Each structure stands twice: as structure tokens, then as C-alpha cells.
Amino acid sequence: MTTSEAAKEDAKKVPAKDPWDLPDVSGLVVGVLGGTGDQGRGLAYRLAKAGQRVIIGSRAAERAQVAAEELGLGIEGLDNAECARRSDIVIVAVPWEGHAKTLEALREELAGKLVVDCVNPLGFDKQGAYALKPEEGSAAQQAAALLPESRVTAAFHHLSAVLLSDPEVAEIDTDVMVLGEKRADTDIVQALAGRIPGMRGVYAGRLRNAHQVESLVANLISANRRYKAHAGLRVTDV
Numbered sequence: 001m002t003t004s005e006a007a008k009e010d011a012k013k014v015p016a017k018d019p020w021d022l023p024d025v026s027g028l029v030v031g032v033l034g035g036t037g038d039q040g041r042g043l044a045y046r047l048a049k050a051g052q053r054v055i056i057g058s059r060a061a062e063r064a065q066v067a068a069e070e071l072g073l074g075i076e077g078l079d080n081a082e083c084a085r086r087s088d089i090v091i092v093a094v095p096w097e098g099h100a101k102t103l104e105a106l107r108e109e110l111a112g113k114l115v116v117d118c119v120n121p122l123g124f125d126k127q128g129a130y131a132l133k134p135e136e137g138s139a140a141q142q143a144a145a146l147l148p149e150s151r152v153t154a155a156f157h158h159l160s161a162v163l164l165s166d167p168e169v170a171e172i173d174t175d176v177m178v179l180g181e182k183r184a185d186t187d188i189v190q191a192l193a194g195r196i197p198g199m200r201g202v203y204a205g206r207l208r209n210a211h212q213v214e215s216l217v218a219n220l221i222s223a224n225r226r227y228k229a230h231a232g233l234r235v236t237d238v
Ligand SMILES: NC(=O)c1ccc[n+]([C@@H]2O[C@H](COP(=O)([O-])OP(=O)(O)OC[C@H]3O[C@@H](n4cnc5c(N)ncnc54)[C@H](OP(=O)(O)O)[C@@H]3O)[C@@H](O)[C@H]2O)c1
Pocket: 033, 034, 035, 036, 037, 038, 039, 040, 057, 058, 059, 060, 063, 064, 092, 093, 094, 095, 096, 097, 098, 099, 102, 118, 119, 120, 121, 156, 157, 158, 159, 160, 161, 162
């Protein structure tokens, strides 16, 4: 038997991982940096509706409070630093342009926290959206480089903020690709995604593979423009 045949035989002996075999995350507080924006508000709304305790963060506490009051569902609004301090899981939902500066300033508050980056570094020109190439490889890798004491993961890139925020939409029919270095952390993020009706978190590799996931949003935007849709993704056979 060759080495690769032996490896295949060994792989067959390991039972397939059930994508729904995940920890209970219902007691964890979720903060959203840049939570006053479209994506952050949409995620805050869906997670709070699913019963999660959610804090919206903003550069200005008053803006966060206004957004939180508008959304209701027990959502709180604080400045980004206080939001990070009080949360167990912190979703980064600021524009790519403000990504590095925001995270650098919150290094202390985010130490030890599970950080979920959903930032898509994109450019736009006459031909539509295109992927930018961050020096670190991806937004998620930039976050990991800037936050050495945090547990950085990446997820929620392919969601439509329009669907997330629409109370008429009962279920968000999509998979969420979750990336990170530690399975315990990606499991928590998958579980968080799974709290939202219709949504499922699927492990999609380590952060070095985040660039493709972030970039794919340019393709989804192209599909959305052509078909006047809010395209999502499904990973089949999992
Ligand atoms: N929109 C979507 O459908 C979608 C889907 C998936 C992923 N994403 C990703 O999610 C992130 C947020 O998207 P969005 O559409 O919600 O963006 P957005 O509305 O333009 O910005 C989100 C919030 O970030 C804060 N912000 C703006 N400029 C900033 C800066 N330079 N530094 C720090 N904070 C700043 C603002 O909040 P305050 O002024 O209150 O601080 C703003 O409300 C982006 O990186 C995007 O790639 C978006």
C-alpha cells in the first residue's frame, strides 16, 4: 500500500463530522463593531431575534444607542471599546478602509475574545466589484496580525444585509463559511450562525484561505446585479 493509499484508508476510519454537533452558545454576549451599519444592524437584529444578547458598537456611543433602540429586542448600544470589553464574541463589521485602525485601537479590549471578521476588502469601478489584495493576505489575516492575543476567526461574508434586516424574511437560506485556526473557536462561530433560522455554519479552513472567501463577494455582487437578487451560498454534500 502506498503512503497516500494508507492515508485514505486512515481517513475512512474517522467518522464524518456532523456539522450540527456544536456547542451551546446561547449564553454568550455578542458585540458588533460598526454595528450601526447595514451588515452590523442586520446581524444584530437576527442574532437578538434568535435569543442572543447583543451589543451594538459604534465610534460614537449615541449612534449605537439610537440604532439599538430602533432595533429593540433588548439590544444595547455602546462605543466600540465598551462593546468589545463587555462581549464574549466580537463581530467586526466596519468598512475595509477603517479595519486596521479600528482593531489596532481595540487590541487591549479584544485580548482573549473570540473575534469574527466579516470584512470584504473590495474595490469598485465601471466593471463592478473586484477583490483587493491586502498585504497580510486577507482582512482576517490582518486582524490576526493586529490582535495577537485574540482568537480571530472569519465568517458572515456572503450574507445580504438587505435580507438580514427585512422582518418579512423569516429564514435566511444560506450557509456561512467559517474559518479559523482552532476548531473549538470555529465550532462556536458555526453554532452562532446556526442560531439564525435557515442558516448553517460550515467549517471552511484556516485563515490563510480567507482571501478566496472574502473575494467571492465580488462574484456574488455581480450575480446580484445581473439577476436583481440577494445571492447566498450553499455548500453541497455536507
Ligand atoms: N453590507 C453587506 O451586505 C455586507 C455583507 C457581508 C459583509 N459585509 C462587510 O461588513 C462590513 C460593514 O459593511 P456595511 O455595509 O455595514 O458598512 P457601512 O454601513 O459603510 O459601515 C458600517 C459602520 O462602520 C462604521 N464606520 C464607517 N467608517 C468607518 C471607519 N473609517 N472606521 C471605523 N468605523 C467606520 C460606521 O459606524 P459608526 O459611524 O457608528 O462608527 C458604520 O455605520 C464591510 O467590511 C463589508 O465588507 C457587508
